[in-house]
Amino acid sequence: MDKVFLIAEIGINHNGSVSLAKRLIDQSKNAGFDAVKFQKRDPDTSTPNAKKNVIRDTPWGKITYLDYKKKIEFGKKEFDILDKYCKKKKIIWFASPWDKQSCKFLRKYKCKYNKVASPVLTNLELLKEIASQKKHTFISTGMSKMTDVYKAVKIFQSKKCKFTLLHCVSAYPCEDHNLNLNMINTLKKKFKVRVGYSGHEKSVSPSLMAVCLGAKVIERH
Numbered sequence: 001m002d003k004v005f006l007i008a009e010i011g012i013n014h015n016g017s018v019s020l021a022k023r024l025i026d027q028s029k030n031a032g033f034d035a036v037k038f039q040k041r042d043p044d045t046s047t048p049n050a051k052k053n054v055i056r057d058t059p060w061g062k063i064t065y066l067d068y069k070k071k072i073e074f075g076k077k078e079f080d081i082l083d084k085y086c087k088k089k090k091i092i093w094f095a096s097p098w099d100k101q102s103c104k105f106l107r108k109y110k111c112k113y114n115k116v117a118s119p120v121l122t123n124l125e126l127l128k129e130i131a132s133q134k135k136h137t138f139i140s141t142g143m144s145k146m147t148d149v150y151k152a153v154k155i156f157q158s159k160k161c162k163f164t165l166l167h168c169v170s171a172y173p174c175e176d177h178n179l180n181l182n183m184i185n186t187l188k189k190k191f192k193v194r195v196g197y198s199g200h201e202k203s204v205s206p207s208l209m210a211v212c213l214g215a216k217v218i219e220r221h
Helices: 018-030 065-071 076-089 100-107 124-131 146-158 183-191 205-212
Strands: 005-011 035-040 055-058 061-064 092-097 113-116 136-140 163-168 195-199 217-220
Touching: 005 018, 018 035, 018 076, 035 076, 035 100, 055 065, 061 065, 076 092, 092 100, 092 113, 100 124, 113 124, 124 146, 136 146, 136 195, 136 217, 146 163, 146 183, 163 183, 163 217, 183 195, 195 205, 205 217
Parallel strands: 005 035, 005 217, 035 092, 113 136, 136 163, 163 195, 195 217
Antiparallel strands: 055 061
16 A cells, blocks of 8 residues: 655644744654645735735734734745755645745745645636646645536646645534545546545544545645
């Protein structure tokens, strides 16, 4: 049996702190994960206009949602540090770009993998940009209709870019009765491709079940 590829989703849970990101990398390495994954955004581009000026409570007090997004976003300085740190720790890192600018920003790090986050699966222009890099890409399918998945698959196949479809339910946390793990088999049958699972649930047992159903990649949030 092939070894399951394990991804620890760090995302933006570092809250803009490099030291916290390093701690999360350490914990992921110690837990046996193969890779850690971050997120990269241009806040001005990827933040919905309707939310930009909404005031919210943050570790920095009450500020706009856009200012909050900017405070937690890593730039070149931070990613340079984390790139070196992951190499030192001998763990793979990559990130999900949420816009074209971020996609181009990440190119310089020559990461082995790319990631399509569930919320951007319908951004076909971004998918074309990602697929054009020809890096093996993990494609999350949360919140998607099957027609959306078909369009994404067609783009990656047309670009001859290898990919893995990840079944995902975009609820945080997701209750066990909503996981619909049978979708793993559905994706395998419909697309005849490598399939994995991106889980947002509290326990690890659904990930174990996903592997039993044939998931070759597990991403844990």
